[in-house]
Amino acid sequence: ANKKTQYLFTSLLYHGAVVRKSKSHQQVLVQLLNEHSSMFGLKVKVFDKMQTDMFPGGFHYHQDWDTMHSIIKGESNAYILHMSWTENKVNKLLFFRQMGEWYFSDKCISNDLSNLIGGGDAVSDGGLVEKCCSQEPIFSCHFKDKPSKVPCPNSPLIDPHRARSFWG
Numbered sequence: 001a002n003k004k005t006q007y008l009f010t011s012l013l014y015h016g017a018v019v020r021k022s023k024s025h026q027q028v029l030v031q032l033l034n035e036h037s038s039m040f041g042l043k044v045k046v047f048d049k050m051q052t053d054m055f056p057g058g059f060h061y062h063q064d065w066d067t068m069h070s071i072i073k074g075e076s077n078a079y080i081l082h083m084s085w086t087e088n089k090v091n092k093l094l095f096f097r098q099m100g101e102w103y104f105s106d107k108c109i110s111n112d113l114s115n116l117i118g119g120g121d122a123v124s125d126g127g128l129v130e131k132c133c134s135q136e137p138i139f140s141c142h143f144k145d146k147p148s149k150v151p152c153p154n155s156p157l158i159d160p161h162r163a164r165s166f167w168g
Contacts, residue, residue, distance in 0.1 A: 004042040008032060053077050058085025061147060068147035100137040100149035108132035
């Protein structure tokens, strides 16, 4: 990273109290990007959400079902899905499980590391990966009106304004 980028992220670290208070690293980072671009000439490049399909986000998940259907069918160039525009971490987890994109065992969520591995050597030899990561997606249905790997017709609706299933 160049000096301007290093200074940006150093500034982000110094704004830790603001991140904690606002409960959003994104708001603080966007503010700092604007500030560093204006004051120090930092060049900021942003992907247009409608021009690239490599980095879909919460907008696509919640609003652009054509994009989500193409991702599910394997017809997209999507590289990673950022679950922005999502109310909380609990829903993010449920949405990723429903998409068939969750690989982290429930027993490892909010569990003390020492309870999982029993000793320091287990971390260095991959013990944590074996205990916590699944080779196959951990799938479950939660909401019929959200994108899913397979239809979830017996699940409830979560969005009151969208009274139909993702699958039609």
